[in-house]
Amino acid sequence: xxxxxxxxxxxxxxxxxxxxxxxxxxxxxxxxxxxxxxxxxxxxxxxxxxxxxxxxxxxxxxxxxxxxxxxxxxxxxxxxxxxxxxxxxxxxxxxxxxxxxxxxxxxxxxxxxxxxxxxxxxxxxxxxxxxxxxxxxxxxxxxxxxxxxxxxxxxxxxxxxxxxxxxxxxxxxxxxxxxxxxxxxxxxxxxxxxxxxxxxxxxxxxxxxxxxxxxxxxxxxxxxx
Amino acid sequence: xxxxxxxxxxxxxxxxxxxxxxxxxxxxxxxxxxxxxxxxxxxxxxxxxxxxxxxxxxxxxxxxxxxxxxxxxxxxxxxxxxxxxxxxxxxxxxxxxxxxxxxxxxxxxxxxxxxxxxxxxxxxxxxxxxxxxxxxxxxxxxxxxxxxxxxxxxxxxxxxxxxxxxxxxxxxxxxxxxxxxxxxxxxxxxxxxxxxxxxxxxxxxxxxxxxxxxxxxxxxxxxxx
Numbered sequence: 001x002x003x004x005x006x007x008x009x010x011x012x013x014x015x016x017x018x019x020x021x022x023x024x025x026x027x028x029x030x031x032x033x034x035x036x037x038x039x040x041x042x043x044x045x046x047x048x049x050x051x052x053x054x055x056x057x058x059x060x061x062x063x064x065x066x067x068x069x070x071x072x073x074x075x076x077x078x079x080x081x082x083x084x085x086x087x088x089x090x091x092x093x094x095x096x097x098x099x100x101x102x103x104x105x106x107x108x109x110x111x112x113x114x115x116x117x118x119x120x121x122x123x124x125x126x127x128x129x130x131x132x133x134x135x136x137x138x139x140x141x142x143x144x145x146x147x148x149x150x151x152x153x154x155x156x157x158x159x160x161x162x163x164x165x166x167x168x169x170x171x172x173x174x175x176x177x178x179x180x181x182x183x184x185x186x187x188x189x190x191x192x193x194x195x196x197x198x199x200x201x202x203x204x205x206x207x208x209x210x211x212x213x214x215x216x217x218x219x220x221x222x223x224x225x
Numbered sequence: 226x227x228x229x230x231x232x233x234x235x236x237x238x239x240x241x242x243x244x245x246x247x248x249x250x251x252x253x254x255x256x257x258x259x260x261x262x263x264x265x266x267x268x269x270x271x272x273x274x275x276x277x278x279x280x281x282x283x284x285x286x287x288x289x290x291x292x293x294x295x296x297x298x299x300x301x302x303x304x305x306x307x308x309x310x311x312x313x314x315x316x317x318x319x320x321x322x323x324x325x326x327x328x329x330x331x332x333x334x335x336x337x338x339x340x341x342x343x344x345x346x347x348x349x350x351x352x353x354x355x356x357x358x359x360x361x362x363x364x365x366x367x368x369x370x371x372x373x374x375x376x377x378x379x380x381x382x383x384x385x386x387x388x389x390x391x392x393x394x395x396x397x398x399x400x401x402x403x404x405x406x407x408x409x410x411x412x413x414x415x416x417x418x419x420x421x422x423x424x425x426x427x428x429x430x431x432x433x434x435x436x437x438x439x440x441x442x443x444x445x446x447x448x449x450x
Contacts (some may be wrong), residue, residue: 106307131364135433137408139422147381147422149411155375158362168403183362186374197364197372202436208360211427218447222439 002098003047003119004166005040009033009105010079010086012054021057022207023105024064028220031205033061034070035108039225040101041072043115050093051105052086077115084181088173100169101161102184106207109219110161116199121198122163129185130200131156158183159200161217168193227323228272228344229391230265234258234330235304235311237279246282247432248330249289253445257432258286259295260333264450265326266297268340274299275318276330277311305334309406313398324348326386327409331432334444335386339426346423347388354388354410355425356381383408384425393418 009023018025023033033051040047053061055078065071074094079086087102094100099122103110114130123129134153134157138150162184164172172191181187185195203223207216234248243250248258258276265272278286280303290296300318304311312327319325324347328335339355346353356391359382363375387409389397397416407414410420428448432441 053448054305082287129364134363135431137411138359138411139354139381139383139420141379141381141422145419145421147379147420149405149407149414150380152407154366154372156364156366156372157359158364180374182374182377184362189374194370195364195372196370197366202434203440206360209427215275215428218443219440220441 001123002095002166004098004100005047005049006087006090006092006094006100006102006103006160007033007036007040007049007051008083008086008090010052010054010083011106012056021054024057024060025213027108027213029218031064032108032216033105035220036103036105036110037072037074039103039108039110039112039115040103043112050090051076052079052090054079060121062196072078082177084177084187086186086189091170091173094166094170096167096170098166099163100166101163102169103208107160107207108207109203109216109223109225111201111203112222114204117198118161118163121196122165125196126165126168127162127185127188127193127195129183129195129197130161131197131205132159132200132202144164146185156197157200158185159204159206162187226348227320227391229319229323229325230272230386231312231315231319231325232258232261232265232275232276232330233308233311233315233325233327234276235277235279235308236331237281238267246279249282249285250438252333252438254424256289257381257441258330260445261328261330261335262297262299263333264333264337264340265328268337275315277304277315279304280341282345307402308414309402312409316357316398318393319391319395321392321395323391324388325391327394327433328386332385332429333432334428334430334441334448334450336426336428336450339429340386342423343386343388346421347390351390351393351415352387352410352418352420352422354383354408354422355386355429356383356418356422357425357427381422382425383410384429384431389413
């Protein structure tokens with residue numbers, strides 16, 4: 001079965017206080033995005049990878065790849081104004097057959113076992129997402145000062161890769177954009193296809209803060225990928 | 226101002242697949258619970274610590290402490306049938322003046338900075354909880370097969386230490402037990418006192434799975450406490 005991986009690294013953000021968008025920051029001596037791409041290539045050297053980058057960053061990444069012997073086989077497409085539009089752009093390069101993994105560029109700690117389990121589940125269900133249980137109490141901020149407790153039972157933190165039948169995902173992304181979409185699963189669900197949840201991996205961190213970067217640095221040395 | 230720390234290690238669980246409740250498992254060569262107690266003592270040597278343990282585990286812990294030169298000054302009380310009842314037991318040893326931190330025994334990675342910030346905030350608000358934003362999509366499992374997406378905006382993962390004016394906390398714990406209570410903040414809130422949220426610390430992990438244990442092992446070497 002034909003496999004695609006859409007790696008979404010559309011962030012322009014320099015919220016981390018660094019001089020580059022976070023997908024280009026280095027952990028373990030390599031840009032986060034490179035780790036992420038390498039995970040998928042190591043899992044399946046025949047996988048077709050589509051990397052979504054902000055238009056302004058494509059040249060930066062090309063330069064890095066040229067200069068650092070990372071001339072791996074993948075396509076590059078420009079990010080849109082939201083994640084939805086970024087994935088929509090990427091899907092132009094995806095055929096109607098096979099399965100598509102959509103993965104956050106800033107999740108470099110995705111382990112082989114999780115890739116195996118998600119792709120395997122995708123043989124049985126049209127839409128698969130990995131998720132881990134919330135172990136802490138939840139509270140929703142309501143304005144600056146107020147907050148309300150939120151019921152935790154059954155609550156899961158959704159990770160990536162989220163894997164879909166190519167046709168299902170492409171069809172879902174023909175819908176009009178809505179701010180209610182928080183991930184690809186929610187887009188697919190809105191198109192009427194049920195989403196199947198499988199166990200995620202707590203190590204599969206989404207790097208969003210300087211602390212996460214430090215954390216990822218350590219995790220790279222502690223776990224095998 | 227008089228400071229108390231109620232460290233809740235009431236778990237009997239051996240879900241981790243180990244031979245001991247998780248608060249006794251070792252990271253960095255020491256039981257998790259010892260790390261946790263040491264954080265509070267390092268922050269404030271005069272703090273009054275009350276450790277809540279399952280009745281059946283008190284002797285185990287006493288033996289460990291005797292055998293390992295950890296004869297630090299703290300009281301031990303027996304856990305109740307729920308976390309609510311455990312904290313209720315501990316509050317019998319708390320006076321009416323001062324502030325009380327309630328902290329999970331399985332959060333050994335609480336850093337000095339977070340302790341400083343929470344205790345400082347407690348000078349201004351009667352109920353303070355640290356929390357970090359949810360960065361992932363949320364989904365609630367509804368039975369075995371179904372799940373529904375949950376709005377993420379404003380959603381926070383609540384950590385400990387949660388810090389309260391002693392009188393406020395003791396008063397709140399005179400209420401009847403409810404399964405709606407997920408943490409001390411929710412108990413205090415039910416008594417009519419508003420809870421103030423301050424930024425938590427993503428490193429302040431709650432150890433609940435074998436992966437967390439491995440993670441904590443690494444974090445102990447990566448960060449300073």
